[in-house]
Amino acid sequence: MADTSPQFTLYSDVASQWAYTAHLTLDETGYKPDEYIVKQVGxxxxxxxxxQYVKINPNGTIPSLTSRSLPHPLIESADVVKYLDSHRPNSSPSLFPADPTIRTKVDDLIAHVHQMTLSTTLILLHARDAEELETKKASPFRAYINKRQEKLIEYGSAHPEIPLYALRTPDNGHLSHLYNAQNLGPEHESFFEASHRGYRDFAAGLDMLDSMLVLPFAAGDQVTAADMHVVPWLAHALWGAGGSAVNDFGPLRELLRKSVPGFEIGDRIKAWWANISASESFRKNYPTLH
Ligand SMILES: N[C@@H](CCC(=O)N[C@@H](CS)C(=O)NCC(=O)O)C(=O)O
Structure with a gap:
């Protein structure tokens, strides 16, 4: 009897920006819902x-993709997008064009938005002064950081053989300390200064992105894997800054202006966003920002 079971399992969560590289790709390439399983990882x-999840993905990050046809799970969104594209059910052009110039552009854009300096963690969890920290402390991010710390310690003591826990506990613990301390100390001052520098780097990265975009889509005339990565990154940044509509750039601009006076989000970014946000896959996956 023919094996009609789903071909692969995607580990995902709506709170994970990089998981949405996969969801956008699934829709761009024409997979039907019964061709795969999505498992939620909260x-x-x-x-x-x-x-159990770290056995699949030793980095403890989302997304991951497993398939009986793969020797090991895919644990990088860039690899997940490649896998989905190479097994695409529909006959639309590959998200990885053969033209070497376009392909380099695609690779460069993907690498650009995955840089540490453009991590949206800055916007979500960091603070540049006592007032920003108070706002964060009153938000669900405090519970998020504390829950992570609790689990890192719990799992780390039950599973000393898993290196991830010892690796991740100190940084998250520092953040947890900054959020939970009754009074501000010198460590908060260093945190505020580092966050300011982070925002300046982030603004420079946005300017660079503006100059890298080709139009009408990220790498030129067709939708490519670059769009699959830049969309979730920018959507998450706009959401984290407090954007209320899909094209609400105002809150992100204001956040950046605090560290870079007069900062403007580039016209190419806005033009590209207007184009890509009209696509079916975008509208399905981003009825609202996340
Ligand atoms: N380089 C990885 C990054 C994945 C990643 O950092 N995912 C975030 C969610 S968008 C995550 O799982 N963070 C949890 C953590 O690092 O603890 C990829 O592109 O798949």
């Missing part, structure tokens, strides 16, 4: 640190 509940 990022906000630190389920990405659960030992």
């Amino acid at each position: 990022l906000l509940d630190a389920e990405n640190f659960a030992p």
